[in-house]
Amino acid sequence: MKVEDFDMFSTMLKQRSGLVLSRDKAYLLESRLMPVARKWNMKGLDELAVAIRTRREEALLRDITEAMTTNESSFFRDQKPFDQFRDVVLPMMLAKRAARRSIRIWSAACSSGQEGYSLAIMLLEQGAKLDGWRFEIVGTDLSSEMVEKAKAGIYTQFEVQRGLPITQLVKYFKQVGDKWQINDKIRQMVTFREYNLLTDLTPLGQFDVVFCRNVLIYFDQPTKGKVLESIAKLMPTDGVLYLGGAETVLGITERFKPMDNQRGLYVVNQPAGAQAPRAAVG
Structure with missing residues (x-):
């Protein structure tokens, strides 16, 4: 990734979400933004960077921001x-x-x-x-x-197994196919x-x-x-x-x-x- 493109992406992300990325996190940008580029029918991050500079389309900016946001959670996390x-x-x-x-x-x-x-x-x-x-x-x-x-309120088997006691799973959830929905x-x-x-x-x-x-x-x-x-x-x-x-x-x-x-x-x-x-x- 070009240095100027990384700087542009990181500046945009900080403004929109507060996320601060140092240059040693370029690999993180590349891995998370490639799916966004493909979704928008772009060949790679170079094309994505051009689109941001020229179009500033809100839906595209939103997709980029959400792709970079860490969405880590679990039931009763850290207890x-x-x-x-x-x-x-x-x-x-x-x-x-x-x-x-x-x-x-x-x-x-x-x-x-x-x-x-x-x-x-x-x-x-x-x-x-x-x-x-x-x-x-x-x-x-x-x-x-x-x-x-x-x-x-629908979660995978893996998600409900993380931190949720089996007694509460049975008491407060119902099975929907291979997933679980909270009541x-x-x-x-x-x-x-x-x-x-x-x-x-x-x-x-x-x-x-x-x-x-x-x-x-x-x-x-x-x-x-x-x-x-x-x-x-x-x-x-x-x-x-x-x-x-x-x-x-x-x-x-x-x-x-x-x-x-x-x-x-x-x-x-x-x-x-x-x-x-x-x-x-x-």
């Missing part, structure tokens, strides 16, 4: 964050939200939806303890393809929509708990700071943010601070006098 949610975050939120009896949760960069559905399963497993409570789980992702897959009760607990973390997030409304795991690792420092600042504006002063095991707010933003004795969890440092955003309707 500990879900244990923390059940044992630490949920009890805290139940106490603090006792008056309104509603909690909003955001699964940012949700990929094919397993994180949101895992949370829904965990909430259902609480049984009568949550009677009278309203939970809204919102999953967002840059990729329209992933959002549609998440909405369908309607779980699907109704989670809504999915296409959304870019680099855009204005305020239309999403306020969230009590935000899962933004294994996303910031693909961004440079200024982009990480911008995204965290935007997320902080969506959260009340007692909101809880989840980051991935290799991610931190330290040295990036002062809008969050680590939660005491809870690795990977952060609470909001909201400026004095700042008002929390109003909750979104529906």
Whole structure:
């Protein structure tokens, strides 16, 4: 690949998704963008680069961006964050939200939806303890393809075997051919929509708990700071943010601070006098 083409692709991807690619990742561009070139009846990346420079067709730019976005997910991924949610975050939120009896949760960069559905399963497993409570789980992702897959809630045998106990598979899924579909009760607990973390997030409304795991690792420092600042504006002063095991707010933003004795969890440092955003309707 020509150096100027790599630079053009990487600049475009950073602008559209925040993804930062160093030149030693040229092989990654080539392997993921060749299928895009073939889809658009182009011979190779040289022709694809010309098309971007001359046509700037949005559908083509979207295909390139989605091809380069990492869509790695699994049910109850890394398990500990879900244990923390059940044992630490949920009890805290139940106490603090006792008056309104509603909690909003955001699964940012949700990929094919397993994180949101895992949370829904965990909430259902609480049984009568949550009677009278309203939970809204919102999953967002840059990729329209992933959002549609998440909405369908249909997964391969391999996907349901990753992190999902057999008892929950039998209880909450039905077999559809050689795949598995999560049941309607779980699907109704989670809504999915296409959304870019680099855009204005305020239309999403306020969230009590935000899962933004294994996303910031693909961004440079200024982009990480911008995204965290935007997320902080969506959260009340007692909101809880989840980051991935290799991610931190330290040295990036002062809008969050680590939660005491809870690795990977952060609470909001909201400026004095700042008002929390109003909750979104529906």
